[in-house]
Amino acid sequence: MMRLTWRDLPIGGFVIEPGNARNNLTGTWRTERPVIDQDACIRCRICWMYCPEPAILELNKPYTTRGGKKYDMTYEIDYDHCKGCGICAHECPVKAIKMIPEVGG
Amino acid sequence: MLGIREEIVKERLGLTSNYAAAYAVKTVDVDVIAAYPITPQTTIIEKLAEFVANGELDAEYIPVESEHSALSAVVGASAAGARVFTATAAQGLEFMHEVLHITSGLRLPVVMAVPGRALSAPISIHGDYQDIMNARDAGWIMIIASSAQEVYDSIIMAYRIAEDQRVLLPVMVSYDGFLMSHTTEPVELYHEEYVRKFTPRNLSRYRLDPRKPITVGVIASPDWYYEIKYQAVHALRESKQVIKEVHEEFNKAFGTNYDLVEKYMVDDADYVLITYGGASSGNAKEAARRARERGLRAGVVRIRLFRPFPADELVNAVKDAKIVAVVDRALTPGDVYEGPVFSDVVSALYSRNIEKPVISVVHGISQRTMLADDFYNLYKMLDEYAKTGVYPRSTVFLGLRS
Numbered sequence: 136m137m138r139l140t141w142r143d144l145p146i147g148g149f150v151i152e153p154g155n156a157r158n159n160l161t162g163t164w165r166t167e168r169p170v171i172d173q174d175a176c177i178r179c180r181i182c183w184m185y186c187p188e189p190a191i192l193e194l195n196k197p198y199t200t201r202g203g204k205k206y207d208m209t210y211e212i213d214y215d216h217c218k219g220c221g222i223c224a225h226e227c228p229v230k231a232i233k234m235i236p237e238v239g240g
Numbered sequence: 241m242l243g244i245r246e247e248i249v250k251e252r253l254g255l256t257s258n259y260a261a262a263y264a265v266k267t268v269d270v271d272v273i274a275a276y277p278i279t280p281q282t283t284i285i286e287k288l289a290e291f292v293a294n295g296e297l298d299a300e301y302i303p304v305e306s307e308h309s310a311l312s313a314v315v316g317a318s319a320a321g322a323r324v325f326t327a328t329a330a331q332g333l334e335f336m337h338e339v340l341h342i343t344s345g346l347r348l349p350v351v352m353a354v355p356g357r358a359l360s361a362p363i364s365i366h367g368d369y370q371d372i373m374n375a376r377d378a379g380w381i382m383i384i385a386s387s388a389q390e391v392y393d394s395i396i397m398a399y400r401i402a403e404d405q406r407v408l409l410p411v412m413v414s415y416d417g418f419l420m421s422h423t424t425e426p427v428e429l430y431h432e433e434y435v436r437k438f439t440p441r442n443l444s445r446y447r448l449d450p451r452k453p454i455t456v457g458v459i460a461s462p463d464w465y466y467e468i469k470y471q472a473v474h475a476l477r478e479s480k481q482v483i484k485e486v487h488e489e490f491n492k493a494f495g496t497n498y499d500l501v502e503k504y505m506v507d508d509a510d511y512v513l514i515t516y517g518g519a520s521s522g523n524a525k526e527a528a529r530r531a532r533e534r535g536l537r538a539g540v541v542r543i544r545l546f547r548p549f550p551a552d553e554l555v556n557a558v559k560d561a562k563i564v565a566v567v568d569r570a571l572t573p574g575d576v577y578e579g580p581v582f583s584d585v586v587s588a589l590y591s592r593n594i595e596k597p598v599i600s601v602v603h604g605i606s607q608r609t610m611l612a613d614d615f616y617n618l619y620k621m622l623d624e625y626a627k628t629g630v631y632p633r634s635t636v637f638l639g640l641r642s
Contacts, residue, residue: 141467141474146408147347148468149446150455 157216161188165219167234169212174200175231176210182223182232183210190217244495248434255427257420257518260388261327261353261413262287263427264395266297267435271322274302274313278332279365280355280417285327307332311339311350318348319456321447323399326350329417330357333371337378343410344379344472346456349402349442350410351395355421356517356569358606366607367417369517373570373580379472381411381479382547386502386518388425390544391415393496396435400486403442407479409472414546418607419519430494438493480548500550502542503557504528509539511622512561514554514585516543519610520567520603527615538619543581551588558589558596562626565599565618578602578635597631603638614638 145151171182183191196209224232255263261284265273273292275285291297300317304310307328314324328336333354343350356372358364369384376382381401385391391413398411415421446454460468480500487498504525506512513528515521521542531538541557543550558564568579575583582600589596601618604610618638625631 139467141470144464144467144471145446146471146475147345147446147456148458148460148464150458151446153453153455 160215161218162213162215165214165217165237167219167221167236168214169217169219169221169223169232170235171210171212172231172233173198173209174202175229177229177231178206178208178210179228180210181226181228185222185226187220187222188213188216188218190214191223244493245428248430248494249428250431252426252428254424255388255392256283256422256424257385257388257391257415258283258353258355258422259287260392260427261395262291263429264392265325265351266291267430267432268323268396268399268439269297269436270299270325272300272302272314272317272324273326274304274310274317274324275326276304276307276310276328276332278307278329280357280367280421281327281329281332281353283421284353288325307336308339311336311343311352314350315339315343315346315348318343318350319346319448321443321445321449323403323441324350325352327353329355330359330365330371333375334359337375340375340378340380340410342457344476345469347408347472347475348410349399349408349445351398351402352410352412353391353395354412354414355417356414357417364606367419367421368605368607369414369568369570370605372412372414373572375412376547376580379409379476380547381407381409381476381483382545383411383413384516384544384546385413385415385420386521386542386544388420388423388427390498391420392427392429393490393494393498396430396439397486397490397498399439400490401479401483403439403445404482404486405442405444407475407482408445409475409479414517416518420517434493438490476548480545480550483545483548498544499553500545501553501557502544504540504542505532506539506541506557506561508537509560510537510562510626511619512539512541512558512564513615513618514541514543514558514564514566514581516546516581517569520569520615523610523612524567524615526612527619530612530616531619536619536623546581549584549588551591554585555588555592555594559592559594561596563597563599563622563631565601565622567601567603567615567618569602569604571602571605582635597625599625599631600635601638602635605639608639610639
């Protein structure tokens with residue numbers, strides 16, 4: 136990141152460029168990553184609602200489960216911004232999200 | 241000079257400093273007032289409530305549940321672009337202390353009036369400057385007025401200074417609790433059009449606006465905090481030049497004679513008292529007159545701008561004096577000397593390579609009566625110290641029963 140001096144920063148620590156948190160890749164903070172089992176997921180949207188980041192992506196991507204159930208959309212994780220808090224896994228009513236340690240051992 | 245006053249003065253009223261503050265706030269047309277009553281400030285916000293209720297002032301008036309909330313509410317309104325006002329004193333100023341730092345850190349041009357009062361315990365509603373001196377490191381511009389007229393004029397100037405794009409810092413206008421806040425003096429109020437012309441709104445500063453979103457009040461990691469805090473430190477130091485400019489323009493537009501420090505008979509003075517506020521400065525001037533009648537070359541320097549500290553102006557004013565005393569109406573217990581402004585004066589002199597005896601004097605705590613004779617005796621003491629070369633190396637507590 137560019138090392139701005141005190142003269143270069145907007146006064147008062149104001150953030151004058153809206154939405155720039157996108158550039159801050161907070162995914163590196165994660166110790167556990169949520170992984171969605173697309174066959175078990177019932178597309179209820181609860182993880183999307185609860186994610187504080189928000190790092191659950193709601194995509195117009197059709198998916199057919201192994202059981203033959205067809206969905207118009209898919210939920211995926213934005214791993215660039217997911218901090219691994221685990222709220223999605225905790226709230227998932229069908230336990231379709233598992234938290235997997237980022238570092239093995 | 242007289243010509244200008246005839247044109248701009250609308251009326252001459254008998255007003256307390258608190259009412260003078262309220263009239264100034266009305267005339268600069270503030271948008272949002274949030275306040276919580278506390279002695280000796282309450283009559284300011286009562287008067288403002290009356291102006292709003294009567295339709296004389298078109299402002300949002302937010303009665304809040306504490307001083308912490310009062311300053312927080314005007315911080316929010318100021319961040320949204322409003323011109324704001326609040327007032328407090330003593331325990332109230334202590335209670336809003338953390339928000340004082342937030343206001344300056346966020347660079348919000350809040351203006352606040354503070355008639356100074358002693359701090360508990362023991363409980364005291366009476367005036368001194370303990371509360372104000374406790375706020376001195378909060379990054380605000382601090383002006384100390386000495387008359388009701390000066391309070392009125394200073395609040396008008398405060399908006400112009402605070403909102404200057406080069407400054408963008410909060411301004412505190414303080415004065416003596418009770419001895420000024422509740423004392424009626426003649427005050428000349430100006431026609432609104434002249435005051436409004438002098439205090440145009442800064443429409444180009446950043447503000448919270450859903451059409452052009454920004455974030456105010458972020459967390460800064462150690463990578464950024466130091467730089468952002470230094471900006472505010474730098475802005476306060478550099479604001480002195482803007483404050484000077486605003487004083488010059490105000491003097492020209494309103495026919496007044498304000499400066500960062502007020503000098504009274506100091507040009508040839510051997511003995512100088514450095515004071516702030518109304519009662520100590522007034523008594524010191526009377527004492528200087530009496531001392532001069534008795535052959536002592538006495539003078540007074542009153543500090544009007546307290547933060548940023550006018551070091552050069554003060555040093556220039558006292559550099560030829562033989563001996564100087566700083567009269568504090570506040571305390572810094574446990575410090576090398578127990579008068580807070582004394583320390584500022586000594587470091588100002590030392591940093592400019594001026595070596596001379598400086599005496600630390602404390603008086604007027606919780607409005608302990610300060611007599612002109614006390615100050616006259618101080619001049620006599622200075623004369624004696626100058627002759628003997630022996631002077632006190634600890635704070636002199638005047639008016640204390642001992």
